Amino acid sequence: MTAPVQPHYPHPSADDPRIMLDAQIGQYEQVPPYPPRTEREAEFYTLGDGEMFLNMGPQHPSTHGVLRVVLKINGEKVVDLDPVLGYLHRGVEKLCENSDYHHIISQIDPLEYVSSLFMEWAPVMAFEKLMDVQVPRRAEYIRVLTGELLRIASHALFQGWMALDLGGLTPILYSFIERDEIVEMLAAVTGQRMLFNYFRIGGVNGDLNHEFMSRLGDWMSRAAVQHEANIGLLNENEIFVRRMRDIGRVDRDTALRMGVTGPNIRAAGIPFDVRRAHPYSVYPELEFNVPVRGSNGGGDSLDRYLLRLDEVRESIRIIDQCLHEMPDGPVMARLPRLMRPRPGRAWAAVESPRGLFGTYVISDGTDQPFRFRIHDPSFVHLQLVGMLMKDNLIADTMAVMASLDPVMGGIDK
Amino acid sequence: MDRTLRTRLAAKLADRLTGPIRQRHDQTEIRIRPADLIEVMRVLHDDPELEFVILADLAGVDTGDTMQVVYHLWSNKTPDWLRVIAEGLPRGDPRAPSLTGLWPGAEWMEREAYDMLGIVFEGNRDLRRIYMPPDYKSFPLRKDFYLPDDSARGPGGGVRHVEEPYAPLAATTRSIRRTVKA
Numbered sequence: 001m002t003a004p005v006q007p008h009y010p011h012p013s014a015d016d017p018r019i020m021l022d023a024q025i026g027q028y029e030q031v032p033p034y035p036p037r038t039e040r041e042a043e044f045y046t047l048g049d050g051e052m053f054l055n056m057g058p059q060h061p062s063t064h065g066v067l068r069v070v071l072k073i074n075g076e077k078v079v080d081l082d083p084v085l086g087y088l089h090r091g092v093e094k095l096c097e098n099s100d101y102h103h104i105i106s107q108i109d110p111l112e113y114v115s116s117l118f119m120e121w122a123p124v125m126a127f128e129k130l131m132d133v134q135v136p137r138r139a140e141y142i143r144v145l146t147g148e149l150l151r152i153a154s155h156a157l158f159q160g161w162m163a164l165d166l167g168g169l170t171p172i173l174y175s176f177i178e179r180d181e182i183v184e185m186l187a188a189v190t191g192q193r194m195l196f197n198y199f200r201i202g203g204v205n206g207d208l209n210h211e212f213m214s215r216l217g218d219w220m221s222r223a224a225v226q227h228e229a230n231i232g233l234l235n236e237n238e239i240f241v242r243r244m245r246d247i248g249r250v251d252r253d254t255a256l257r258m259g260v261t262g263p264n265i266r267a268a269g270i271p272f273d274v275r276r277a278h279p280y281s282v283y284p285e286l287e288f289n290v291p292v293r294g295s296n297g298g299g300d301s302l303d304r305y306l307l308r309l310d311e312v313r314e315s316i317r318i319i320d321q322c323l324h325e326m327p328d329g330p331v332m333a334r335l336p337r338l339m340r341p342r343p344g345r346a347w348a349a350v351e352s353p354r355g356l357f358g359t360y361v362i363s364d365g366t367d368q369p370f371r372f373r374i375h376d377p378s379f380v381h382l383q384l385v386g387m388l389m390k391d392n393l394i395a396d397t398m399a400v401m402a403s404l405d406p407v408m409g410g411i412d413k
Numbered sequence: 414m415d416r417t418l419r420t421r422l423a424a425k426l427a428d429r430l431t432g433p434i435r436q437r438h439d440q441t442e443i444r445i446r447p448a449d450l451i452e453v454m455r456v457l458h459d460d461p462e463l464e465f466v467i468l469a470d471l472a473g474v475d476t477g478d479t480m481q482v483v484y485h486l487w488s489n490k491t492p493d494w495l496r497v498i499a500e501g502l503p504r505g506d507p508r509a510p511s512l513t514g515l516w517p518g519a520e521w522m523e524r525e526a527y528d529m530l531g532i533v534f535e536g537n538r539d540l541r542r543i544y545m546p547p548d549y550k551s552f553p554l555r556k557d558f559y560l561p562d563d564s565a566r567g568p569g570g571g572v573r574h575v576e577e578p579y580a581p582l583a584a585t586t587r588s589i590r591r592t593v594k595a
Contacts, residue, residue, distance in 0.1 A: 040539035259518030373472035
């Protein structure tokens, strides 16, 4: 008989503060309680009288991706919460720093899968600034046209998600009909339904074709009517409205200090829209309003929801103008295949359906960027949830979080 | 390019700038020392002629020799984006003051810069890792962090002066050994 094999893992000692999760494999628990690292963590993970922790996620259907939220609750009231990110982290910035300038467009596409054309738009604009590229006007119009179509698709999906999170099952089906029509339309011109990979440095990949134009004409003839019908589904639903009203109010000063952008800041009463605040592409030539909602006290969840519906109307106006004013000409600038921009720095920002989406690029003269920074609006907006949820009910977490319209793909990069 | 912004910035911040004000396309760029960061940002935010109220981005940058924190600001008083570069943070111990007193929304962006590059923002009350697991020790966006599965490397690979593609062992151990008290 041989002697039993001794396990080689270390035994937990009495003074080790961590909890042994599985003594057989020597795995430690990776969640608190471990010694707190920061002031805020110490404050959050200390329970008061009658309080308890509740883990929501990472597989919760209403978190729009893979997000874990640690709620500190007292009965049904949320006292505080701590979002835990990183479940979807792919290191897109590092990947982009190791890809050449053309390759980045396809690397960054799946970053935020709901509005991926905007994810292409910002880096492409930054590279064009870096290389002093003049984009043909037809290409700019095509970018605006496809971008606004995708904005409508994204907002339509938001409307459905919002209702789904509050327990309404029907609107998401109508949202997907709306979105599917647009996505099929874009698939006709880009070849892809979701990750379009369509914008190029100096233009777009391919001109508009007959199938796209016929689908678009078909859709445009009923887009406005269809939009009003979709609005009617929810806006007069008393349960929906009363669950959204006076929940998650953001005032103007908070919105500015928290770095909120996009529909969320406009719903708080500040008309900040990158398309007007810092015009890019051909937006200065187009007529559209920047819808603003919210009273003196700021905007609540309902304001944020209604503002996105207002934006769809404006997007339909922009598409209409694009179709009428679209010039003829090439859709790509003449550029070399291998790009080595001179050393320099460039920042470009676009108004994505979620807010200011920006990229900061540093070139060192090689064909890959030295530093590629992605700023995603959802990332900033998710910080608000902790602030807005205090003293609300657990069920309202969803009404607040969904109204901020975060997409975890963008948040986790 | 907004020439008047250049004169306004030069008048308000002349003694704080560490380099010339650069302008290209729609961007104006100033460089400052990290120690002056809070004061410069207060002037940019509060001065009625500047009023940079929106912090559009906060990015950590590892240049290979030193580290930088780069801020992009927006104001209604100028058509330009303003880029503020707090430069010269030592790579061994990069520290910068936190902007959370002025823009509380910078908190997570600073956490991200800490997580990815190890820049410590003094005054940020929640400087934990945000993407990587809490027991992770390295800083992935640093330039000495080797990417093992580097199939995307194009013909420009190996050209750059700061990344050593053929010395993974030394590079990784160096970054893993670094510990930062958060």
